[in-house]
Amino acid sequence: MSSSGGDLGRALCVVTGASRGFGRAVAVDLSRLVRPGSVLVLVARSVDDLRALQAELARPEAGGTGLTVKCVEADLAQTDGVERAVKASEEAAAAAEIEHMVLVNNAASLGDVSRCAQSFTRMAEVDSYLSFNVSSALCLTARLLQAFPRRPGLRRTVVNVSSLCAVQPYPTWVLYCSGKAARDMMFRVLAEEEPDIRVLSYAPGPLDTAMQTEARSTTADPKMKQMISDLFAQGRLLSCEESSAKLMKLLLEDKFTSGSHVDIYDV
């Protein structure tokens, strides 16, 4: 099942953490690359930001076969959050005769980067972090793949927004690194099991986002903090738009090895 080259087809695209930052940029880019009759499902906790994005993106063109944009207010760390995102996707795609399902697992949190691994004595804190950053990505992906099973004429693409931290350990970043490493492995297993699904772990690079600001101001390790501050001070942070554009290039070319980890600097 190869890509048609210039676009992603008539698609159902689900993007988590779509209200801001990288997720928002991805949602915008996807909206421009899908054919009329497509559906874009935006998932985040902040419904106001989602609605603003929806207003920007929905294009009810002549004939009513533009882009349908749905907002789903959901906390993916809760069981009902995943359910709501899936239900909205099923309903929106019901009449759409989609030929491509694209899931972008982007929602994530940094975790407390002001502390060392040996300070994490409270299981509940680690559980809560893993629940949102690992478990919910697994369950959402599994539910959506069940809702949109393999069938002729349907391409399925699953993106895991990853990080260099999935591959390299960084002091005081134990939760984030462990969560990203877990996710990369999780999606490698998916790629092994389901060769018809195109699975990509995309590391977007250091982005100019709220998460980056949080990292810059709270990282405890002095070397790490210096490195992150330098990126900012030297104007080397990437815009979400430029990183998302690279992701789109990968998706359109569709040549990546399923399950692989691709860093923006490799593209």
Add this chain to the structure above:
Amino acid sequence: MSDLFPAKLRTLGRCFCIITGASRGFGWALAHKVSHLVQPGSVLLLVARSEALLRTLKEELRSFASERELHVHCVAADLSTRDGVNATVAAAKRERALADDVDHVLLVNNAASLGDISGFVSFTDLEQVTSYLSFNVSSALALTAGLLQVFPHAPGRRRTVVNVSSVFALQPLQSWVLYCTAKAARGMMFRVLAQEEPTVKVLSYSPGPMETEMQEEIRRLTGISHRLLPCHEPADKLMKLLLDYDFRSGAHLDFFDV
């Protein structure tokens, strides 16, 4: 440190050793091995859910232990719970009083579970997945953190943390998403610890497929049989690595490569 002692005298020192999942399988084999390699005045803290199995193990070690002045203490604790982790840390704190002059603290994070072996798309139950990660990832971090705080860095006292890992921390395997994901998370977690704490030596050790109940469970669930190693073989290799003590902190070493 290995260059200070001729090979036949090498030991794990006067050691405070904590082994989780000690009641059977690999953990049980390690308890036996360690008990032979520590010096008088050492403490062995054995952690598992089954009090009965732990007592059997303690009994097996008893006469040897008393000759060797090895204090063996059992902690029946469910490490999938916060209470279990806290009880283990509390027990270590109490037993530390008996072992003020240990020169080596050794923690072996061995307790683990297989999880459901099932297709990726079947994992739609957030509670099931969270619960699995809680036992196999969160509790290893919380326990390691708690124990390193009970035994902070002190001159003349080395600290070693072992993560019992798997080739599947590095390599995906169909239908094993839970196990692979957790082992990958643990692998990274312990690499971060190694980066942060130059005074702790961290080793992720993959013992290979062994004759354990976990392997029986695998055979039952998948119908696949492997050639299995008796637990004492990978246990011996791990002991050798710990005695040589020249692994790079944060490394992942596999029984078949060492």
